[in-house]
Amino acid sequence: MRDFLKHTFATLLGIFIFLGLSVGGLLFLVIATASKDTGPQVKDKSVLVFDLSQNITDSRPSSSAREIVSGALSGDETDTITLRTVLDTIDHATQDSKIIALYLHGSSGNNASGFATLKEVRKALTRFKATGKKIYAYDVDWREREYYLASVANTIAVNPIGQLEINGLSSESMFYAGALQKFGVGVQVTRVGKYKSAVEPYLLTKRSPANKEQTEKLLGDLWSEFLATTSKDRKMTVQQVQKIADSQGILSPQDAQKKGLADKVAYSDEISAELKTLTGEDEENKSFRQVTLKTYAKIAEDHPKKRNAKQQVAVVYADGEIVNGQGTAGQVGGDRLARQLRDLRLDDDVKAVVLRVNSPGGSATASEIIQRELVLTRKVKPVVVSMGDVAASGGYWISTYADRIFAEPNTITGSIGVFGLQPNIQKIANQNGLTWDVVKTGRFADSQTISRPKTPEELELVQRSVNKIYDQFLTKVSDSRKLQKSKVAAIAQGRVWSGSEAKSLGLVDELGGLEDAVKEAANRAKLGDDWQLEEYPKTSTLEEKLLGRFLGGDETKATSSDPFTDELKKIQADLASLRSMNDPKGVYVRLPFNLRVD
Numbered sequence: 001m002r003d004f005l006k007h008t009f010a011t012l013l014g015i016f017i018f019l020g021l022s023v024g025g026l027l028f029l030v031i032a033t034a035s036k037d038t039g040p041q042v043k044d045k046s047v048l049v050f051d052l053s054q055n056i057t058d059s060r061p062s063s064s065a066r067e068i069v070s071g072a073l074s075g076d077e078t079d080t081i082t083l084r085t086v087l088d089t090i091d092h093a094t095q096d097s098k099i100i101a102l103y104l105h106g107s108s109g110n111n112a113s114g115f116a117t118l119k120e121v122r123k124a125l126t127r128f129k130a131t132g133k134k135i136y137a138y139d140v141d142w143r144e145r146e147y148y149l150a151s152v153a154n155t156i157a158v159n160p161i162g163q164l165e166i167n168g169l170s171s172e173s174m175f176y177a178g179a180l181q182k183f184g185v186g187v188q189v190t191r192v193g194k195y196k197s198a199v200e201p202y203l204l205t206k207r208s209p210a211n212k213e214q215t216e217k218l219l220g221d222l223w224s225e226f227l228a229t230t231s232k233d234r235k236m237t238v239q240q241v242q243k244i245a246d247s248q249g250i251l252s253p254q255d256a257q258k259k260g261l262a263d264k265v266a267y268s269d270e271i272s273a274e275l276k277t278l279t280g281e282d283e284e285n286k287s288f289r290q291v292t293l294k295t296y297a298k299i300a301e302d303h304p305k306k307r308n309a310k311q312q313v314a315v316v317y318a319d320g321e322i323v324n325g326q327g328t329a330g331q332v333g334g335d336r337l338a339r340q341l342r343d344l345r346l347d348d349d350v351k352a353v354v355l356r357v358n359s360p361g362g363s364a365t366a367s368e369i370i371q372r373e374l375v376l377t378r379k380v381k382p383v384v385v386s387m388g389d390v391a392a393s394g395g396y397w398i399s400t401y402a403d404r405i406f407a408e409p410n411t412i413t414g415s416i417g418v419f420g421l422q423p424n425i426q427k428i429a430n431q432n433g434l435t436w437d438v439v440k441t442g443r444f445a446d447s448q449t450i451s452r453p454k455t456p457e458e459l460e461l462v463q464r465s466v467n468k469i470y471d472q473f474l475t476k477v478s479d480s481r482k483l484q485k486s487k488v489a490a491i492a493q494g495r496v497w498s499g500s501e502a503k504s505l506g507l508v509d510e511l512g513g514l515e516d517a518v519k520e521a522a523n524r525a526k527l528g529d530d531w532q533l534e535e536y537p538k539t540s541t542l543e544e545k546l547l548g549r550f551l552g553g554d555e556t557k558a559t560s561s562d563p564f565t566d567e568l569k570k571i572q573a574d575l576a577s578l579r580s581m582n583d584p585k586g587v588y589v590r591l592p593f594n595l596r597v598d
Contacts, residue, residue, distance in 0.1 A: 022397065022434055023051050023306070032414050033132060034112065034217060041299075042078055042096070042098045042099070042291050042296065043098065043282070043300060044098050044289075045098070045100050045276055045278065045279045045280060045288050045289055046098055046099055046100065046279060046289040046290060046291050047101045047102065047103050047136075047193030047278070047279060047288055047289065047290045047291075048090075048093045048098070048099050048101070048102045048103070048290075048291060048292075048293060048295065048296055049102075049103045049105055049290050049292050050090075050102060050103065050104050050105065050293045051079070051105055051107060051232065051292070051293065052104055052105060052106045052107065052111060052146045052149065052150075053079060053106070053107040053111055053112060054077065054079050054080065054081050054085055054111070054293075055080045055081075055112050055113055056082070056083050056113040056118075056121065057080050057081070057082055057083065057113075057319070057474065058082065058083055058117075058319040058356055058358045058388055059082065059317035059319045059535075059537075060097055060319050066392050071157060071465070074083060075214065080298070081294060082513065083117055083120065083121070083295070083388075084315070084514070084535060085297050086121055086124070086293070087120065087124050087514070087515065088120070088290060088297070088300055088301075089255025089296055089297040089300045090102075090121075090124040090125065090127075090128055091124060091127065091128075091280065092296075092299075092506045093128065093296065093300075094124075094127055094128045094131055094133070094301035097292075099133070100126070100133060100134075100278060100279065101133055101136060101275065101278060101279075101295075102125070102128055102133065102134075102135045102136070102181065103135075103136050103137075103138070103271075104135065104136070104138070104146075104149060104153060104288070105137075105138055105139070105140070106137075106138065106139025106140065106141075106146055106150075107139075107270075109250075111145050111146060111295075112134055112389065112392065113145065113389075114389025114410075115145070115148065115222055115225070115226070115389065115408075115410040116387070116388055116389045116390075116407075116408035116410050116411040116513075117388060117389055118145065118148050118411075119225075119229075119408045119409070119410055119513065120151060120408065120513035120514060120515070122148065122149055122152055122229070123513065123515075125149065125152045125153075126152055129152060129153075129154070132279075134154045134155070134253055135152060135153040135154050135155075136154065136155045136157070136271060136275065137149075137150035137153035137155065137156045137157065138152060138156075138157040138158075138159075138268055138271045138276075139157075139158065139159070139162065140158075140159040140161065140162035140465050141159075141162045141163050141164075141165070142156075142158060142162070142163070142164040142165060142256075143165045144166065144169065144226065144260075147164065147165075147166070147230065147261075147266075148226060148229070148230060151229070151230040151233045151234055152233050153389050155263045155264065156262045156263050156264075157262065157263065157264045157265070157266045157271055157422055158253040158256055158257070158264075158266075159253065159265075159266070159268070160265050160266075160267065162253055162507035163250050163252060163256075164250070164251045164253070164256040164261055164262060165166040165249070165251075166241065166244055166248075166249065166250075166261065167224055167245055167249030167250060168245050168249075168253065169216060169222055169223050169226070170219070171215055171219060171221045173200075173201060173207065175200070175201045175204060175205050176200055176201050176202055177203055177204055177205055178200070178205055180202060180385050184425070184426075184427030184428030184429075184430075185201040185423060185424070185425055185427070185428055186423065186424045186425075186426065186427060186453050187203065187421065187422065187423050187424075188422040188423075188424070188454055188459060189202070189203060189419065189420065189421060190419065190420040190422070190459060190462045190466045191417070191418065191419035191420065191424070191466060191494075192417055192418050192419075192466055192470035192494070193416070193417030193418070193419075193470070193487065193492060193495070194210045194493050194494070195210050195211065195213075195214050195415075195417065195493045195494040195495035196344060196415070196417035196418070196419050196493070197210070197211035197214075197494065198419055198494075199419050199421055202421065202423075214495050214496055215496075216497050217501075218412065218462055218497070218498055221409075221410070221497075221500060221501055222498060224238075225409045225410045225498075225500065226410075227241050227242060231457050234260055234261060235260070236260055240260075241261075244259055244261070246426065250258065252502075253265040262447040272287050272288055275288035275290075276288040299349040309530045309531050309532045310349055311349060311351045311353060311525075311527055311530055311531040311532070312347075312349050312350045312351060312531060312533070312534045313350075313351065313352045313353075313518055313521050313522050313525070313527070313531055313532075313533050313534070314344050314347075314350045314352070314353050314354065314530060314533075314534050314535075314536055315354045315356055315514070315518065315533060315534070315536065316337070316340060316341065316344065316353060316354070316355050316356065316536045316537075316593045317356050317358070317535070317536070317537070318332045318337055318355060318356065318357045318359055318395070318398060318485075319332065319356070319358045319359065319360070319388075320332050320358075321359065321361075321362045321580040322334065322359055322361055322362035322363050322366050322367055322394040322395070322398070323362055323363055323366055323580050324363045324365050324366045324371070325366075331580060332359055332366070332370075332371055333360070333366070334363060334366025334367070334369040335366075335369065336537075337370050337373075338369045338370050338372070338373040340536055340537055341353070341355075341370070341373035341374060341376075341377050342376075342377075343372070344371050344377065344536065345376060345377040345381070347379060348384075350534075351381060351382075351525040351527055352359055352381055352382040352384070352521035352522060352525040352527070352533065353375065353377055353381060353382070353383045353384070353486050353521065354383075354384050354385075354514070354517045354518055354521050355383065355384070355385045355386070355398070355399065355452055356385075356386045356388060356514060357385060357386070357387050357388065357391040357395050357399050358387075358388030358389055358390060358391065358395075359390065359392075359394065359395035359398075359400065359414065360390050360392055360393065360394075360395060360415075360543070361392055361393030361394025361395045361396070361397065362394050362472045362580060363394065364394065364397075364418065364469050366394070367394035367398050368397070370398045371397060371398050371400075371401060372552045374398060374401055374402065375401050378401060378402070378403060381525065382403050382521050382524035382525050383401075383402045383403055383521075384401040384404045384405075384406070384517045384518075384520050384521040384524070385402040385404070385405045385406065385517070386406050386410045386512075386513065386514045386516075386517035386518075387399065387405065387406065387407040387408070387413055387499065387508065388394045388408075388411065388514075389411065389412065390411070390412045390413070390416055390499060391407065391411060391412075392412055392413050392415035392496055393414075393415040393416070393417065393494075395413070396413055396414060396415065396416060396477075396507070397473060397476070400476055400477050400480040400481060401476070401480045403524060404510065404517070404520050404524075405507075405508040405509050405510075406508065406509065406510050406511070406512045406513065406516050406517045406520070407499035407502060407503070407508040407510075407511065407512075408499050408509055408511065408512070408513055408516075409414075409498065409499050409500040410497065410498060410499060410500075411494070411498065411499035411502070411508075412496055412497075412499075413493055413497055413498075413499060413502045413507065413508065414491070414492075414496050414497035414502055414507060415492075415494055415495065415496045416473055416474070416477060416482060416488070416492035416493075416494065416495075417468045417470065417492060417493060417494025417495075418466045418470040418473060418494075419466065419494075420462045420463075420465070422453075422459070423450055424449075424450045424451065424452055424453050424454075425450055425451065426451055426452045426453065427451065429451070433459070436449075436451040436452070437449075443457075444458060444461065447461070454540040468490055473492070473508070474488050474489055474492060477492070477507075481506055481507065483506050487506075491505050491507070495559055499511060523534065551557060
């Protein structure tokens, strides 16, 4: 009852606020427009401020009015910005004579962006720096993710009370087998591929040798890319940075400066004072002249586009778990994405499609539905895939028939394997006095029940389906990638690969990001400069825009959390993955559950 009242209250409050907006919203917008005719402005000699705590996502989060209101009231808001926005904004600043420098500013938020995403942002920062404009970076406590971006800066500063972490990457997984046994929940598994470790948390208490082997290789590849990239800009060797990681790991500000990983030890006000010598003092905030990335993004968006053409290159986002049906926010619904691809295929203005995949996979059925539309689309116009942080298992399934596949060196991909997960609650139910009795007209009529373990014959039926889909997966990869099936079988087995390894194995074509994929698509469609880029699906609604303004705009700040809360969030993520497992056959092509790299 308490939860019912809480949700009812939140819903009613959202309705009242929205009704208030509908009555006064127009007046509010008119007043706002009248008081700020030209929108945000950039002053001469300004610094673009990039908050490193922002999480960079592929697609815009989709939220209902009630979710926006509830989040604002509870304070549970995340500071996110899309990769496309970040890239366009930095590139616009690169050409803007009013922007004379860029400031990477760390804060207390935890950046969860993947290394492949950060790789592409880093390229944009490098383009900015190449024009001669300076990049400054400051944080109290530098971690690998933030430092990966900051290492491109001309000046890196550390707060005297802070530290710099360069101690390598790790991946910690949670295993539920002991708890499931304790509480009487049974799990039966069908799978193909010795590296297909998605089921291991429910069967084992630690990684299998095969899973440990693939994780060590993957982390090694990601770490090698980190070392090569950061050491180059810091004028150091890979061996020097590795030695620091092995011997110290966490450096004091003074040691970081001495070792060459930082340029100075300073407080934020001292960095602000240095920037003020470049820009002069801003009369309003008594600091250096500045504009935040989010504010400047609006200016860049309103600026006349280089292209205003009828012909389109469409970027379609497949961001999240692949689920059967329509899916919800944060998921890739098989039917929904397939319909989007079909619409773009039939749209004569769309001359090429870029499928941006950032997905660990999921439903085998949904993956096949999406892939079928991709194949049909490719018959009438170029289709290029851009892999983000993760494009594995089902994420690879939907990618494989593209004309060209791009991945970053630190993209996580592959995981060509299949599994089925069959839970049952017989023991825990019986322990609490619950029993079942079934009447059926066929031997396998109740084979989908969770009230008992599956019989060997029933498991054989599922295993047969898993084997069949795995063989289809191998055949599809062999056919689309022009590889012998025996070779595909050797590099499959559910094993994950880094983007750089995937290229050497023939699973991807080129190393590069979203920008490279878009250019490739335009070139394949022979569009020259006569085209414009459009993103799909279109998620912004009038309701969200009005509520966004009413609730104070977009300048939210991420807050740090405690370790206990962080661990609870990991459990919630694992449970969310279980809830998304809705394949009608109970068969999945998915990455090992929530592979986390820290």
